[in-house]
Amino acid sequence: MxxxxxxxxxxxxxxxxxxxxxxxxxxxxxxxxxxxxxxxxxxxxxxxxxxxxxxxxxxxxxxxxxxxxxxxxxxxxxxxxxxxxxxxxxxxxxxxxxxxxxxxxxxxxxxxxxxxxxxxxxxxxxxxxxxxxxxxxxxxxxxxxxxxDTSFHSTMPAKAYTYALPYKFYEEDGIRRYGFHGQSHQYVYGEAKRHLGEKATNKLISCHLGNGASICAVKNGKSVNTSMGFTPLAGLVMGTRSGDIDPEILPFIEEEHNMSPEDVRSMLNHDSGLKGISGVSNDVRDVLEAEKAGNDRAKLAMSIYIHQIQQFIGAYTTDLEGLETLVFTAGVGEHSAPVRSRVCANLGYLGVEIDEDKNLANDFEISTPNSRVKVLVIPTDEELIIARDTLKIVGA
Structure with missing residues (x-):
């Protein structure tokens, strides 16, 4: 019923x-x-x-x-x-x-x-x-x-979620890597497995690229590492968020620019990332257009953005001991062929090879027949994960 x-x-x-x-x-x-x-x-x-x-x-x-x-x-x-x-x-x-x-x-x-x-x-x-x-x-x-958002990442091992701070901060305050976008990473893993089978998706990297962005390493269906951390501010360069930075930068900015901790927190969340570097926009489409028009800061912003995504994919391939499937999802991941093309251009050493015609068409599978890694574009559906979990709890 x-x-x-x-x-x-x-x-x-x-x-x-x-x-x-x-x-x-x-x-x-x-x-x-x-x-x-x-x-x-x-x-x-x-x-x-x-x-x-x-x-x-x-x-x-x-x-x-x-x-x-x-x-x-x-x-x-x-x-x-x-x-x-x-x-x-x-x-x-x-x-x-x-x-x-x-x-x-x-x-x-x-x-x-x-x-x-x-x-x-x-x-x-x-x-x-x-x-x-x-x-x-x-x-x-x-x-x-x-x-x-954090539940899917609760399977991460301690070596992935523990920060190298005095251990009391973990024990007393719960300071650790939690990860976010869990429903999205869980959904695209499930869809990849449904289409390719379990054997081809035991070592999968999910790239959730939107205004907020995170990457997740999924091994045998479980999250083993993810780029966001204690908060959704960590990891990749995002639309307005800084992603990972040297922590010593924060007190330096506070002292040199007479900014309060709240001012700095706001700057890191709302005025950094693509917006902060390019001076143009938090929207990848706008930054790409500015880059095409010769804007040097937009060009720098895109090169940093792409480089960080590639770095995380390389690192997470180590966590997975190889890579079978690479998934792009969320607003940028699903719709920006230029971003996917530039990310994959430097991943040939992993066996990634994409078909540019399929990529431009936003096909489900954009890898070539010769690619050792399947590269997929999967529209995310976080609401469906929410509905499924809710049914499990209230449907009895």
Whole structure:
């Protein structure tokens, strides 16, 4: 018997949603509440099987008002006849810390822990919790489930997650590498395995390249290393985030430029990365255009960006003791043929060879028949992982 599950990804001023029939994994409605907290908020949604998208502009006071719009649309469209048809709401939550290595039903204790972990993910956990609270208020009969970005990486060995700090900081404060984008890496691994079989995907590297970006080494279906760390700031150069830097830079900047720790944190998260280096944009498309037009800083930004991705792929091939499959996903990974081409150009030593015609066409498999490594382009579906986990917990 089909059961209706909502998958939710709440941001500071947005709320993405998909309503599924499970276990068929049939998407009934998908949509976005955007510009929450503004007078010109935008609510858009599309019903499966209908050609047109519904969109309205209106004041959206807060997340509760946004959730009310979603429920009203589901009822008004006839997708559901009664709110009680939705048995579970799965929420993407950024950080589960040491407490949660798998998805859990939300109760008061879990909500408190999510709030406490906001110190580790200040841009995400607080708004993830706002989404949970809004649905608890307006869909009280549905069970709420927290699906953590960090859970997939809980299989990393200690040698990969432990920082070389005094050990008390790990024991007392939980300072370690956690990793993020877990639902995305988990999903693309599953899709690669479904298409190629387990034998060809025992040593897989997943490149989630969007405005936020991370790379994950997946060995025999388990994450063994990933580029994001204690927070989502670590690892690769991203749209506005710095990625890895020498830690001594931080007190130096604070002292030389009279900046507070909060000022520096904001700079590292919002004004660094491609945006900070290029001075053009956080969007890869804009930086590529500027590079083409002769902008030297844009050229430098792209060369650093590509170089770091290649470095992580090389390092993670060591963790995997070889490489069978390389996957590109997320906004840049799925749509930027130039980025994929430039990343793979220096990976011939690993046996990577791509077909540029297939690459330009964004085909599923872009490697040549002679390539020792399968190179895939897989659109990610984090919401489906959220729906699957939620069904496991509330579907009994």
């Amino acid at each position: 089909s059961k209706k599950i909502l998958a939710i990804n709440a941001g500071s001023s947005s709320l993405k949603f998909k309503l599924y029939n499970m276990p068929e994994e049939e998407v009934l409605v998908s949509g976005l509440v955007d510009r929450i907290g503004h007078q010109d908020g935008v609510f858009s949604y599309k019903i499966a099987g209908q050609p047109d998208k519904h969109e309205t502009t209106q004041p959206i006071e807060d997340h509760t008002a946004g959730v009310q719009l979603v429920i009203d649309a589901l009822l008004g469209s006839g997708t559901i006849q009664d709110k009680s048809e939705i048995i579970g709401v799965g929420h993407r939550v950024s950080h589960g810390g040491r407490y949660y290595t798998q998805s859990v039903e939300v109760d008061d204790a879990v909500a408190k822990k999510i709030d406490e972990l906001s110190v580790l993910s200040p841009l995400h956990n607080p708004v993830n919790l706002l989404g949970i609270e809004a649905f608890e208020k307006l869909l009280p009969e549905a069970k709420d489930v927290a699906v953590f």
